[in-house]
Amino acid sequence: MFLGNEMITVENNKLKIDGFDVSELAEQHGTPLYVMSESQIVKNFTRYTEAFKEYSEKTGKEFIVSYAYKANSNLAVLKILTNLGCGADVVSGGELYTAKMVSVDSSKIVFNGNCKLEEEIIMGIETNIRAFNVDSISELELINEVAGKLGKVANVAFRINPNVNPKTHPKISTGLKSNKFGLDVEAGIALKAIKMAKEMKNVKIVGIHCHIGSQLTDISPFVEETKKVMDFVVSLKEQGIKIEDVNIGGGLGVPYDKNTEIPVQKDLANAVINTMLEYADKVELPNLIIEPGRSLVATAGVLLGKVHHIKETPSAKWIMIDAGMNDMMRPAIYEAYHEITPCTIRDEKEVVNIAGGLCESSDVFGKERELPKIEVKDTIAILDVGAYGISMANNYNARGISKMILTSEDGAYTIRERETYADLLSKDIIPPKYL
Ligand SMILES: Cc1ncc(COP(=O)(O)O)c(C=O)c1O
Structure with a gap:
């Protein structure tokens, strides 16, 4: 029912x-x-870890779920997820503060958003987060500058805009050329940013990040996204740049309409893992991060x-x-x-x-x-x-x-x-x- x-x-x-x-x-x-x-939150989370464990088994690489705090950042909800080993996708100083309050493992915290503030960057560096998902060259320069002042090296991943149609509501699509997010791959901006980072003293390139939209009820955009990300990772390898982490964002939809069955965690995992494995002979496969929000807590x-x-x-x-x-x-x-x-x-x-x-x-x-x-x-x-x-x-x-x-x-x-x-x-x- x-x-x-x-x-x-x-x-x-x-x-x-x-x-x-x-x-x-x-x-x-x-x-x-x-x-x-609580029982539903636990089920939703466990379905991700169960479905994706094959990735770690087959590649020996980490699989991390970093929950998108924007979906629901109630402390008890977060504590349930943290106790299950879940990480955090934060987009503000407030969300990072919240993640610290529930003692999230800092190696599972990623910092998203397209307008990171200096004070948020300081907080992220001091917390030793896994990565800032850089949204612009301007952000990259600020992160390098702030890390330099602190005498630290900040981990950076690059949020690319892959120009993939997520086939969802236009107000929650994020990976199209017309959206404000990410570094355009086709126009060469993502590569330019990464080359700049390579020359910077206070950032370390760790990953590629991508998020194409929310409430996705079709798996094919995820496959297209994963291919575009991995093609880019292969092209970076050819330029001598190694990518340790690939983050494919959140976005799996939930069955708001009870008459329509939609893909679940297992369907997503099968499609993503198979796509990743297609690249095994071209590049050393990276750790895999996902940052779902809706599909962990909506239902x-x-x-x-x-x-x-x-x-x-x-x-x-x-x-x-x-x-x-x-x-x-x-x-x-x-x-x-x-x-x-x-x-x-x-x-x-x-x-x-x-x-x-x-x-x-x-x-x-x-x-x-x-x-x-x-x-x-x-x-x-x-x-x-x-x-x-x-x-x-x-x-x-x-x-x-x-x-x-x-x-x-x-x-x-x-x-x-x-x-x-x-x-x-x-x-x-x-x-x-x-x-
Ligand atoms: C960068 C990023 N990651 C993750 C999410 C979570 O998406 P969802 O709740 O659809 O899983 C969002 C939501 O918009 C986002 O913008």
Whole structure:
């Protein structure tokens, strides 16, 4: 019934997460409420390590998963992943600070982003991270300069722009020529940067990085990407430059639409490993890094909202819930589809629209959904919100960021407190002359 959400069951017409009655969790903790499932996070991560272990077995090289913190950087979620041996893909000083807080092995931390700040570079060098994924020549020069001032040598990988169509939503495509990311290979900019780095005293060339987009539901762009990266690695070898790490980014999609099966970790691993092995006689194969976000945590998260009002307009029946686009922006900004279900599953069905309470017409979670009949005070669950849900949440309409709990084998834990009205105002200052 819920493809990809193995933690969800329906028992006696009641939705359960890891065995916990969802309506009862909502009653106990209040709504809106994010629920993350430990068991699902562990399954999603283990599927990567299991699927890719063949790479290490066949090549003797490392395989590393560096989780993209931007997807969901709650400390408990990160600690679960860190304890499983997961690394970190960070894109800011804040995310690096967070990775240090959960004691991620620094040799598994990579630093992404297209506008790295001097203070972030200092932090990265002092943390001894595996690599800065350099996005421009200007960044390379700054990293070399900062490392020089610190008397250190910084590890750098080069984020190439391979011009591969990821066949995903245009707003989450990143590896096309028209996107802002990376060093263009075809125009020779990537090679120019690497040659410059070779002459620099305070950087060490360690890798090639690439990320072509998010929510990829087709494996062929990954194969095309891997080939382009490896062709480039071979061409560098011919110039006497050895690449130790290849990072193919994140991007594996999740089944938001429960009627459509999409590729999973094993499919990705088979395709990538086979492609890499095709290069075994041309170059010493590198360590392999991937930095998934969505596919590790999306399916593990559910957003609960309580129905406060139901109204009929000439065009639709509207279910008004207390979760809104400030809690989860994806439908509003990407027109993203998320499965929605009431937590009490009645036999009678009806077609409804589900909306939040913010003053925006785009604050709608689903339109024309045929769902079991919903009544006021019911709890509604929006599925697959564990990635890019709370990490994109905001205080629009002066609404606090919601509480988050974690269901685990031995209980349900609060892993983020609900923001209060006082929290909302805690950073504002009225100059004394207005008082
Ligand atoms: C550089 C980079 N790496 C990894 C990711 C994670 O992607 P996903 O959540 O689709 O796995 C992103 C997301 O946009 C990214 O920009």
